[in-house]
Amino acid sequence: MQDVTEKDFELIERASETIKKNYDSIKYNHTVAVAVRCKNGKIYTGVNVHSLHGACAEVIAIGSAITHGERDFECIVAVRGESGKEILPPCGNCRQILLDYMPDCEVIINTKNQLKKIGVRELVPFAYSVAD
Numbered sequence: 001m002q003d004v005t006e007k008d009f010e011l012i013e014r015a016s017e018t019i020k021k022n023y024d025s026i027k028y029n030h031t032v033a034v035a036v037r038c039k040n041g042k043i044y045t046g047v048n049v050h051s052l053h054g055a056c057a058e059v060i061a062i063g064s065a066i067t068h069g070e071r072d073f074e075c076i077v078a079v080r081g082e083s084g085k086e087i088l089p090p091c092g093n094c095r096q097i098l099l100d101y102m103p104d105c106e107v108i109i110n111t112k113n114q115l116k117k118i119g120v121r122e123l124v125p126f127a128y129s130v131a132d
């Protein structure tokens with residue numbers, strides 16, 4: 001695990017701003033936002049889309065980045081709640097998606113009330129891989 005940097009705090013702030021702008025706990029359950037930073041420095045954000053088969057904010061942010069032609073990702077973070085202050089780890093499905101689309105990306109997590117970065121591959125030990 002690595003320490004978070006000034007750039008990572010900016011990424012967290014972008015995710016927090018995104019959920020603050022879109023927070024809706026009643027009608028659409030927009031409660032989580034993600035910010036993903038590409039190696040070229042561009043940042044894409046997204047909020048979860050709730051439905052019977054809704055999508056996590058990771059999927060929305062990654063999908064937006066890919067739609068804009070991005071393929072090289074550096075760091076991703078998810079935040080939850082109206083204030084956007086709670087850092088969330090990715091769910092199991094998102095861990096697989098991160099592994100498929102950005103295996104060399106780092107993920108900001110909160111471990112023992114300390115923010116750290118962990119590699120996607122470390123989040124998915126013994127992973128299924130379509131490439132094998």
Ligand SMILES: [Zn+2]
Binds near residue numbers: 057091092094
């Ligand atoms: Zn997820």
